[in-house]
Amino acid sequence: MLLKHTNIGIKIRLLWYIVSHNIIFKFDRESVCNRVVNNYVKLGRYDKAINYFEELLMKKKKEEYYFLLLNLYIMSNENEKRELLVSNYKETINCRSDFISMMDKFNDSINDIDKFVYINNYIKSKGATPVFILTENRGTALKNKSAEEKDLLSNQDLYIRSRSEWVKENNPPSYIKGLYSVEHKDKIKELYGFSAPIIKATKILHSDFNNGIVSVSNGLRTTKYQPKESKKRILFCGSSTTFSTGVSDEDTLVSQIQKEVSLYHDDIKLENHGISGMNLLLAINHLTQINISKGDVVVLFDFDEFGTFKDESIKKIDLNDIKRGKDFFTDLTKRSCHFSPKGNKILAKIITNEFILPSAIEKEVGLDPNLILCPKISKVLDNFKYYLYKQTAQTCESGEMKEYLDMLGKHTVSNELKVGSVAVNCNPITNGHMHLLTYASEQVDKLFIFVIEEDQSFFKFKDRLHLVTESTKHLNNVTVLPGGKFICTELTYPDYFDKDEQREVIADASMEAWFFCEYIAKKLNIKTIFLGNEPTCKVTRQYNEKMQELLPDYNIDVDIIERISADKQVISASKVRACLKERDFETIKKIVPAPTYDFLKNNY
Incomplete structure (x- = not known):
């Protein structure tokens, strides 16, 4: 049975901070606001904490409090205020605050018992x-x-405080050196590295x-x-x-x-x-x-x-x-x-x-169908993920993202046209891919094909880009582009590259979706993305589901296309790679476009 916090000490501290808040006008006001909020949150009084973060965001222009105030609105069911906050701040919000400090503030904005109950129930819900x-x-x-x-x-x-110095010099205090075996006592730099x-x-x-x-x-x-x-x-x-x-x-x-x-x-x-x-x-x-x-x-x-x-x-x-x-x-x-x-x-x-x-x-825990996960904590987690995205995006904006957007800017078309896009790895490109790309090109005035640039596939990026370009030359409204650092990469969707292992993974494509919507689609006026239906690969299926969930919020349609088959088998790049291993070029010829077949025949 859960017991509440010992409230007396918290209430005494809270009273002191409230009094301090009312008399402090210049010095350390932000710190006092945070302490008032922390103590109200410990008491589960999110509603009482709201005013103090509203002051820091709206009066003091401390933009990092957007995310923390959003948490308080979520936990106190202030849905109208939450929607108004998002509409007023989401597009312009920056993340200037110290990252480590923000991790603590995020944690402190949710009551400890609420967090405990959620993770306890979540683990049990998995059996x-x-x-x-x-x-x-x-x-x-x-x-x-x-x-x-x-x-x-x-x-x-x-x-x-001096640890970094004696680690660098591999010369720790004698007490530290005495903690380790003969094998490790002279390896301080490695032990703390x-x-x-x-x-x-x-x-x-x-x-x-x-x-x-x-x-x-x-x-x-x-x-x-x-x-x-x-x-x-x-x-x-x-x-x-x-x-x-x-x-x-x-x-x-x-x-x-x-x-x-x-x-x-x-x-x-x-x-x-x-x-x-x-x-x-x-x-x-x-x-x-x-x-x-x-x-x-x-x-x-x-x-x-x-x-x-x-x-x-x-x-x-x-x-x-x-x-x-x-x-x-x-x-x-x-x-x-x-x-x-x-x-x-x-x-x-x-x-x-x-x-x-x-x-x-002990006997395995049975799945409890009556366990209910607090939807408010789930929304807080989504808010936290968006903060991680904004932190990452801000880091990239002045460097790699700027260069990539400058490149994309050379290909922008009139926003009066219907513009779509497809992201493909094409490892290598098959007739299945061509079915998807041909269909997509017929639905829009302009189609951008992004070839995933991360070099973690069997075929190198330059070869995959070349084959997609050659195989789609006959589609007059198509432009093939590199995916850069922001489409299915180790940064945005690292689980993508484990999909051939067929692991039972939970892969969150939120970062991928936000980068695409707020930068790439915005730059190229993309209003529709096309995805291939995925009946077997869980990683790709989760990618599709996340795109369907998030992209409509940015007025971007998601069109999912059924795969085609040959000899009653779905055409896939993995099938081509398996045939290549067996040197079965007869089968390969049936399921790939001519440029792919010629490339494989000449090089393998």
């Missing part, structure tokens, strides 16, 4: 088991501190990285000791303590839990979804965009929100009950910490035996 874990009494709340722990707390300039989180489509992930000691692959911190085959997954989600800053892949918390779990079960695989700086709203955004299967266990570890209310499902580890010794932490602040290799090993045993194994071996 998975949620596990919530919080470490208590960190930092100054530690009792019986060792001399080393007292030193960490009192010398944060040395251990935290990792890629910073980046925006990738509508998620925030660590970019892939490998220095031999610390590595990230496909956005996940590498977990050692995983079984070759598994029947069950445990997804571990958290911030830097889950990612395990400052330790090797072998010594991360998740790797150590994997090692412990494997002593009992050799068919359970752990995944490390830890991201430095992750808060609970970021975790929700992340988990709702990855595949969670029936029978999985999803662990959310050490989010501060779990300490602001009481719920029997939140498991707690009291650091004062642990025999920590002298080398349990790599750093300590007033309220937070990071764990050493030894600390991770100790925590791994506790987490495995007390929390993970009971969840991993």
Whole structure:
């Protein structure tokens, strides 16, 4: 049963901030407004918080508060105000604020219990088991501190603020050096060397990285000791303590839990979804965009929100009950910490035996048809994704986007014409593609064909562009263009390039849609896009669905065309590649246009 926050302390702080707000006219008014809002949100009084963010956006012209005010309107059901805000600000809004600060403000604009209930129900709705874990009494709340722990707390300039210097010089304080094995004690630069989180489509992930000691692959911190085959997954989600800053892949918390779990079960695989700086709203955004299967266990570890209310499902580890010794932490602040290799090993045993194994071996959770996901939180997530898009777009505007739009500007036509577009990879172009392109060209006065430029396909971009150009020469109203960095790329829709693996992925094409609508379609006066129906590939099907959802908001029509078949089989580029592997040019000739056949015959 959920219990509300302890309201008395919050109300006292709130009263103080309201009084401060009324008497402060020049200094620190923004900070006071934020504190008033934070405390109202903790009480679940979104309606009371609205005025303070309206002041910052409308009176103080702090445009970043557009997104935060939108959250408050959504959560308080102020639909008319929300629609008016979007119509007045959406097209002109900029993202000038500090990105890290905005991540915290986004998180603080939603009540902790609302976030908890949403992710708890979401995980259960997938037939998975949620596990919530919080470490208590960190930092100054530690009792019986060792001399080393007292030193960490009192010398944060040395251990935290000067870290970049001693990491660069590979010359850490003696305490830090003593935390590691002989193999790693002289590898400080590598141990603390990792890629910073980046925006990738509508998620925030660590970019892939490998220095031999610390590595990230496909956005996940590498977990050692995983079984070759598994029947069950445990997804571990958290911030830097889950990612395990400052330790090797072998010594991360998740790797150590994997090692412990494997002593009992050799068919359970752990995944490390830890991201430095992750808060609970970021975790929700992340988990709702990855595949969670029936029978999985999803662990959310050490989010501060779990300490602001009481719920029997939140498991707690009291650091004062642990025999920590002298080398349990790599750093300590007033309220937070990071764990050493030894600390991770100790925590791994506790987490495995007390929390993970009971969840991993219990009967699978059945899908509960009565679970209801709060639609307001879903809208907040859409608002957050749009913020990530605007942040990315603003970064690109003065460089690559400007160059690309300048190139497109050479091909603009009268806005009185009916203009359409198709985005294709054509790996290689087939008669199936030609059916789509011919149909599309007949429906419009002008058709732009964008060839995906990302070079992650079997055939190189220059060859694919050449073949599409040659194969569509007879279509007089067609112009073939490169897709640039903004059509089906690692930036806008990275899951596109995994579609041949047929993985059960959740692929969000929102970033792709927004870039297209607000820049490309706007520049070329495109009013219709054409898509090929996708009966088998989930990634492409999700792309089509997102286009159908978002493009009508920009007055762009979506026309989905059925595929054609040959010999009762759908014509596809993958079929051509399979025939090419077998040197079956007779079959290839039946399903590709002449330029493709000639190219393959001459080169392969």
